[in-house]
Amino acid sequence: MDIILLKDLDKVGDKHEVVKVKDGYGRNYLLPHGLAIVANTVNKRRLADIVKKDEAIQSKRVDEFKEMAAKLKGITLKIGAKSGTSGKIFGSVTNVQLASAIKEQTGLEIERKKIHVPDDVKELGTYTAKIDLHKQVACSVEFEVVSE
Secondary structure (H helix, E strand, O other): OEEEEEOOOOOOOOOOEEEEOOOOHHHHHOOOOEEEEEEEEHHHHHHHHHHHHHHHHHHHHHHHHHHHHHHHHEEEEHHHEEEEEEEEEEEOOHHHHHHHHHHHHOOOOOHHHEEEOOOOEOEEEEEEEEEEEEOOOOOEEEEEEEEE
């Protein structure tokens, strides 16, 4: 089944992309939840108009995202975690913790899905996370894991 995605979906595709999925997945999950529409000729024609409008909106927001990236560039976030005597933390630091730390310390609200934390954050120390604010704007933010 060919569908047009209305939102970015992990392991499926990006917003406004025409993808092929299994019939049951499309019919029973994507269509009823409003995540996609059927890719017939009428919807494909409407897609061009939708993409133009969406690109105009996003191009206006690029400046906002660049300002956000500039604010995040020079700071080092502090994230508290419970740790043992050897410096290993219990669990690991996730993008949810990083998103809440960004909101608390800078006032900027960033979706957790846009934050990519390195997999090896299991010890105290300084790390770098990548943030994809927009397709054209990405930045890196340093964060320090400290003992609580």
